Amino acid sequence: MKRTRIGLWAASTLLAATALSGIAQAQELTVFCDDIGFGCLTMDPVVKRYESENPGVKVKLETVPYQSLVESLPVQLESGEGPDAAIITDLGGLSRYYLDLTPYVNAANFEKEYSQTLQWLRGSNPTSKAINGMPTTLTVNGAYVNLTLFEQAGVPVPKEGATWAEWAEATRKVAKATNTEYAMEMDRSGHRFASLAISYGAELVDDQGKPVVDKGLKDAVEQFVAWHKDGTMPMDLWGAVGGATHRELFSDFLNAKTVLYFGGSWTLSQMDKEVGDLFDWQVAPAPCGPSSCTVMPGGGALVGFKHTKQPEAVGKLIDYIAQSKNNAEIVSAAVEIPAAKSLIENGVTYPSASERTQQSLSTFIAQIPKMAPAAYRFQGWRYQRAMMNALTTRISQVLNSELEVDAALDRVKQDVELAIKAAGQ
Amino acid sequence: MTGLQKILGIRRMPWVFLLPNLLAVLFFSLLPVAINVFYSVTGSDRLYPSERPFIGSGNYETLFDCTNYLDASTCSSDLFWRAVGNSLVFVPIQVICMIGVALLAAVCLNREIRGRGFFRAVFFFPVMLSPVVVALTWQWILQRNGALNGILTWLGLSPVNWLVFPNTAFFWSVFVTVWAHMGFYTIILLAGLQSIPRDVYEAAKMDSATNWRVFTRITLPLLKPVLLVVFVLCVIRSVQTFDELYVLTGGGPGSATMLIVQYIYEVGFAVQPRNFGLAAAASLLLGVVLLIFTGLQLRLSRNSQHG
Numbered sequence: 001m002k003r004t005r006i007g008l009w010a011a012s013t014l015l016a017a018t019a020l021s022g023i024a025q026a027q028e029l030t031v032f033c034d035d036i037g038f039g040c041l042t043m044d045p046v047v048k049r050y051e052s053e054n055p056g057v058k059v060k061l062e063t064v065p066y067q068s069l070v071e072s073l074p075v076q077l078e079s080g081e082g083p084d085a086a087i088i089t090d091l092g093g094l095s096r097y098y099l100d101l102t103p104y105v106n107a108a109n110f111e112k113e114y115s116q117t118l119q120w121l122r123g124s125n126p127t128s129k130a131i132n133g134m135p136t137t138l139t140v141n142g143a144y145v146n147l148t149l150f151e152q153a154g155v156p157v158p159k160e161g162a163t164w165a166e167w168a169e170a171t172r173k174v175a176k177a178t179n180t181e182y183a184m185e186m187d188r189s190g191h192r193f194a195s196l197a198i199s200y201g202a203e204l205v206d207d208q209g210k211p212v213v214d215k216g217l218k219d220a221v222e223q224f225v226a227w228h229k230d231g232t233m234p235m236d237l238w239g240a241v242g243g244a245t246h247r248e249l250f251s252d253f254l255n256a257k258t259v260l261y262f263g264g265s266w267t268l269s270q271m272d273k274e275v276g277d278l279f280d281w282q283v284a285p286a287p288c289g290p291s292s293c294t295v296m297p298g299g300g301a302l303v304g305f306k307h308t309k310q311p312e313a314v315g316k317l318i319d320y321i322a323q324s325k326n327n328a329e330i331v332s333a334a335v336e337i338p339a340a341k342s343l344i345e346n347g348v349t350y351p352s353a354s355e356r357t358q359q360s361l362s363t364f365i366a367q368i369p370k371m372a373p374a375a376y377r378f379q380g381w382r383y384q385r386a387m388m389n390a391l392t393t394r395i396s397q398v399l400n401s402e403l404e405v406d407a408a409l410d411r412v413k414q415d416v417e418l419a420i421k422a423a424g425q
Numbered sequence: 426m427t428g429l430q431k432i433l434g435i436r437r438m439p440w441v442f443l444l445p446n447l448l449a450v451l452f453f454s455l456l457p458v459a460i461n462v463f464y465s466v467t468g469s470d471r472l473y474p475s476e477r478p479f480i481g482s483g484n485y486e487t488l489f490d491c492t493n494y495l496d497a498s499t500c501s502s503d504l505f506w507r508a509v510g511n512s513l514v515f516v517p518i519q520v521i522c523m524i525g526v527a528l529l530a531a532v533c534l535n536r537e538i539r540g541r542g543f544f545r546a547v548f549f550f551p552v553m554l555s556p557v558v559v560a561l562t563w564q565w566i567l568q569r570n571g572a573l574n575g576i577l578t579w580l581g582l583s584p585v586n587w588l589v590f591p592n593t594a595f596f597w598s599v600f601v602t603v604w605a606h607m608g609f610y611t612i613i614l615l616a617g618l619q620s621i622p623r624d625v626y627e628a629a630k631m632d633s634a635t636n637w638r639v640f641t642r643i644t645l646p647l648l649k650p651v652l653l654v655v656f657v658l659c660v661i662r663s664v665q666t667f668d669e670l671y672v673l674t675g676g677g678p679g680s681a682t683m684l685i686v687q688y689i690y691e692v693g694f695a696v697q698p699r700n701f702g703l704a705a706a707a708s709l710l711l712g713v714v715l716l717i718f719t720g721l722q723l724r725l726s727r728n729s730q731h732g
Binding site: 402 | 569
């Protein structure tokens, strides 16, 4: 009898231990993020604090390259695999994989803080009220200008409201006077080109989610091609590479080989660290086109995925990171523009950043109200990446005389329509 | 095993031994081909078979929708045809250069030269490098502010933007891929050269045959079976070229160095939404081309054995 009791006791202890270990296992979350800006490195202290406040929860921050987040993660998600959560930038494109966090987070707070950007995560469903993730930071395209070269050339720096053409003219003069290799450079990215295009009046996508190829886009492409043909911009970025390849030559700006570099706010911290006192630089207010003085908004979001076995734990983690104090701590360390309304209104301090970087951040933030509605619409469009890939591919073909501008624009439209058709079949 | 032999009979026993390999071939080769065929006749950007509607020959029609097959710009999938055209130029040039250089290197390394072991290792080193490392190294050499232009400037010559012009980019594409892989073929050819009996050469020497005559009348004919293997391997590898060029040129400038595998990768994985069906159809066509080459190799090797 005694033996039976001991046996029962042992068996129940074993069962309890197994169940507990099961629970402990169930509370291990994997989050994919990269190591730039609001990413694994900057989230780590907050996540550690979350773990200490929530014993039994283990969060594994897995640093993965940005390219993997763009190319490999969607394939993993499509096959029902992948992490429980990730910081992603293809906000609308991955919408069908997102977990609805509404039951697990302070929904009212999310609606208040991210009223404009939550919609970007809802993909093609304009009526959705789901909370699919926490927009981490806003990014803004923008131009970095080498002030030292302007000073050496004795050319005045164009003021706010200057057009793209005026910037091109001024930077050409500076490049010539200072023997700098190029006047302007722009990342080989459809997102960067969209800033120029929308400021020239391009709609890119209409209210019905159909691709738009209009006069604004044509004018922008023609201007862009002309800058490459006359040597204002180097062929290395847009001309020398093919397909949808993303390419940056930020090193050219760091080495003072270009007067103006059109990149984005996410490289501010790198600028601060790598340029140091080598030369004086600033972020320029958005150059204007005939239509508007806009740049493209962008950003990342921390999202949970439907396939997770622990939706509640994922929701609670995201809710914790979204709390103002924690969010501000990460944004401050990342030296990026916050996405939360209260942080934008109250401001974030960046103790690790130089005064110049803080000024640059202010300039970037000042561009947000000037952004054209078309820029917001394009950013939240499910087929944005299809359009951006088509733009990079086809513009490169124009630069290499494989296509005329009109033929390239026809191809852009056709490429996007094929993508929409393929996705909708 | 004896018990099993009693049940199955001696004639069926070989199948028992073959079964593990047959299962592996079925699972890792035939099943993926079948899945590929299925994807090529279905649409949507969904991965799960149950979520992919059957569209028949739709993907093939998209690929073959051309008014003039000799002009890629008249095709609805113009990039596919540009990639096919580029591959048709790239493959023969690369194969000729690869075999030529590898054969030359093998002949040189087969001679009694000082430091022969060292040179054999040097030729083989690039084969051990990851293709991405090869491409990044050559990008560092060839870019506008790269090492090669540094040398040119130091010599008082004008720098050249090597990867910006279609012709130079194409040249370097061939050069880099030959550089990266020639060591592998050199080793095979070297083994072939060393299997040729010495006495044949000695007889030729006694007959005062010139080096060229020895090469064309003895070396090449006796090396023919090995050359055939090298040729087919080289063609298959060349048609599959992707990684080095994707990193080095991304298929550019424009689409000047975009080869067929890059097209498949871009359509299926790099762009959004992913068109798995179109990529599967294109890869199936590539598979057919490779099958033709393999069949050709079998036929040629059979002929060479018979005669």
